[in-house]
Amino acid sequence: MNTHSVRREKNNEKYQAILRAAIKVFASRGFFQSKVADVAQAAGVADGTVYLYFKSKDDLLISIFNETMDDVIAKSRGELQKIEDPVERLRKIASLHLAWLGQDRQLAVVFQVELRQSTKFMEEFSTTRLAEYFELIREVIVDGQAKGIFRKEVQPQVATKVFFGALDEMVTNWILSRKRYALETMVRPVLDILIRGLAT
């Protein structure tokens, strides 16, 4: 399979239906307890069809991560280009992060729980798309320091992890909470603490 056909498949309806089914199955049964056959059934395709697009169950999980992160990073980069103020840029990243997971509970369960099953997966994720996402946040902080809005003493790498860690905890709390609330409502109070923590 060459790169061209792989790229075409990302826009393929069946490819997307299988990924969607995998999110649903992994979120409800857990990744370890799920079988490729369960995903096929949920997608309404034959088992063999899944293997036309994905090498394995692991590949399904990795593809959910990669596809979603590609979308989020592209969307975030696009939005950030329209904004000058470093504070508003951080607010936009937080907003997109919480909106994107807050609108899809199953995807949030896959991201907060199923994708963190093993150090093997986590190492793979943290050195690829997640590193890219961290870099996007870090650039905004560095830019804010250059503009004199954020304190120079703050280590951008540390601030990035604090920022991500805070948002990440909000998502995990949201999926575990018995209360139902819109995840996006957390942007304001969380950013109030973080922005003040960074500001000159």
Place this chain on the structure above:
Amino acid sequence: MNTHSVRREKNNEKYQAILRAAIKVFASRGFFQSKVADVAQAAGVADGTVYLYFKSKDDLLISIFNETMDDVIAKSRGELQKIEDPVERLRKIASLHLAWLGQDRQLAVVFQVELRQSTKFMEEFSTTRLAEYFELIREVIVDGQAKGIFRKEVQPQVATKVFFGALDEMVTNWILSRKRYALETMVRPVLDILIRGLAT
């Protein structure tokens, strides 16, 4: 088995050896791939001996969580009683949190990865010892607000999650990083951001 015998077992050498072995096995093979027999072998006891103390593999994981959290919460509560300043109290919590996981990589892997295997486990943890730990942090923030050190506009519940999320991300980054560094060195730069974010 009555409560008395269970309490006695917490100080039992074999009970502790089995828990220690479980941390080692779960951290290296992953919880799902581990068998109770692997834990027994690592502890140097017969399989049946494990079942004298633990009902199941799940019970081993839950016991690691409960025992560790009981220690950490008791230690933190004890230390906090000696400190008046809300800022120094938060610093102490962060210090103990990062020292405790930073001195035991296997325990950190179990806490950051293996304990988050399933929403079932996470729901159980988040409503028990983790809720207690969050409450300990929240009380310090509320006290800081009463003393006029922390801003009244900050929602203590949100600040607690931001604080925990930031520390938690530091630990996860530390176990995944190829660089070797002392986790405790993160206390200062992280608290610098968070304390400023909370301060009046």
